Amino acid sequence: MSADLALRALARLLPPRARARYREEWRTDASRARQLGLRSAGVVMGAALLVVTLDRDSPAHTGEPRGALARRLARRGSTLVAACAVVLIGTFFTAGIAPEPGAAPMAVLSALEAAGWIVPRLALALGALGLLLLVAGSSKALTSLGRAALAVAAVGPALIAVAVVAWPAGPDPEAVPGAAASGANPAFVAVVLGVGVAASVLGAFGVLAVVAGSGPLGLQPRRSAWRRRASVAPVGAVVALAVVVLGAIDTLVWNPLAKVPGLPLPVVYERMVSVDGFPLGYNVAVVLVWAVFWAGLALGVLALALSRRASWFTVRRIAIVMLVLVGGALFFRFFAGFGFGMSIADTFGTSGGDGSAVSAVLTLLGQLSLGAALVAFGWAPRVRARSVERAGA
Structure with a gap:
């Protein structure tokens, strides 16, 4: 690795406001060392030492209030x-x-x-x-x-x-x-x-x-242009709606067929009703209410994101809300389809758990969505220098 490349890489490890200044200083020192016939390894070692010892909380280096x-x-x-x-x-x-x-x-x-x-x-x-x-x-x-x-x-x-x-x-x-x-x-x-x-x-x-x-805290109002929101929010809404639709179909169709292979769906439902006394209409209504509720939330978030006045609803915030919607919908799908799983188990002597490939994928997707929402929430953007000045005023 060349000295210049190493110095550039080390500069990337510095706080934002210190990067350009130290990078140019180091590159100048390395150039002078080469002109004098000296090795630039000493400059690289000094830069590495500064990266380790620099006060990373200094407002002069971060553009943020101390702390x-x-x-x-x-x-x-x-x-x-x-x-x-x-x-x-x-x-x-x-x-x-x-x-x-x-x-x-x-x-x-x-x-x-x-x-x-x-x-x-x-x-x-x-x-x-x-x-x-x-x-x-x-x-x-x-x-x-x-x-x-x-x-x-x-x-x-x-x-x-x-x-x-x-x-x-x-x-x-x-x-x-x-x-x-x-x-x-x-x-x-x-x-x-x-x-x-x-x-x-x-x-x-x-x-x-x-x-x-x-x-x-150095808080600042964050804004996203309508064009950026319009390019992200529909994607999130489509994903959320697809998850709701797939979840409903899986609960009502694919999972019962996977749990009782070889029987048509009407026969499966008929036996659940006759053997277990399963209230089919009520449980279908529960699944539909679940689907309508979460689909409505997704469409509501989309409408809010596309509002010209909702510039505060940044791309990051849209992503967090959509991820929470997907994770929440899949979490509560368990309760919406609980009656189906128990009745299938009682009627056919199977386990009460889901058995379709779609169920396995959606379960994993729900966990990852909630986890990703938490990570995105934690990775808030840095404040700008002018916000620091207002906060300390």
């Missing part, structure tokens, strides 16, 4: 940990949702199996990154209380993870990567779990206190 770095790290770290928790909890409770034999081609089954292996491990990696950001935020907090709060916020989820992995009964190793039955003392593990939960709750309040803070 913003700890707030940003706390917000990003906590949302990464929360996203990890959402995905892992969802995986734990829905690990048994898999297509019935013959309900999908082998290629689809293999893809779902690979996704089921990758997603929880990716969630764990994001959770670990979130804990590192919380620790980094703790080191940058301006007060002792803030440092302690962020440290507790990092320790809590770590203790929960240790307790889950060490739990003597052993959770499903397919649902929680790395988990296995162990010989740990149940009482000790329960104490660790309790302390972890308590620390997580206290840490959540601590993160909120650090993010809100007592100093200037």
Whole structure:
């Protein structure tokens, strides 16, 4: 790697307002070193040292009020940990949702199996990154209380993870990567779990206190042009509507056929009514109400995003709301279709879980949507310098 390329890469690691100045200084120093017949490695080493030791919270370097770095790290770290928790909890409770034999081609089954292996491990990696950001935020907090709060916020989820992995009964190793039955003392593990939960709750309040803070937040009104909103909102609405339509069809048609292969749908429903006394009309109405409700919300968000006056509804905010809509719709689909699953199980002696390939895909999509919404919420854009000046005035 050339010295110039290394210096450019190191400059990218600096706060926004310091990048251009230090990059040009370093490149000038490297050029002079070459003219004098000296090696530029010393300049690169000095640049690397400055990257490590620079005051990254200085308003002169960031264009933000002092304390913003700890707030940003706390917000990003906590949302990464929360996203990890959402995905892992969802995986734990829905690990048994898999297509019935013959309900999908082998290629689809293999893809779902690979996704089921990758997603929880990716969630764990994001959770670990979130804990590192919380620790980094703790080191940058301006007060002792803030440092302690962020440290507790990092320790809590770590203790929960240790307790889950060490739990003597052993959770499903397919649902929680790395988990296995162990010989740990149940009482000790329960104490660790309790302390972890308590620390997580206290840490959540601590993160909120650090993010809100007592100093200037440097808030600024964010705006998105109508053209940008008009290019993003319809895509989100189409995805949300497609999820609702597919979810309704899957609940009413595809999943019953997958659970009872070989029987036509009318016969399946007829037996559910005659054998189990299944109130078909009522349960169909519940699914339709679910579909209309979430479709209406998606269309309402689209109408708001396309309003000329809603410039505050930025592209990022639209994406967050649409992701929450998709995740929320798929979460509540379980309750809308609960009656169908139970009646199929009682009538035909099957399990009450979903059995179609679409169900498996939608379940995974719902968890990822909620996790992505949390990550997008945590990654708020930086404030501009003029907002900092107003905040400190």
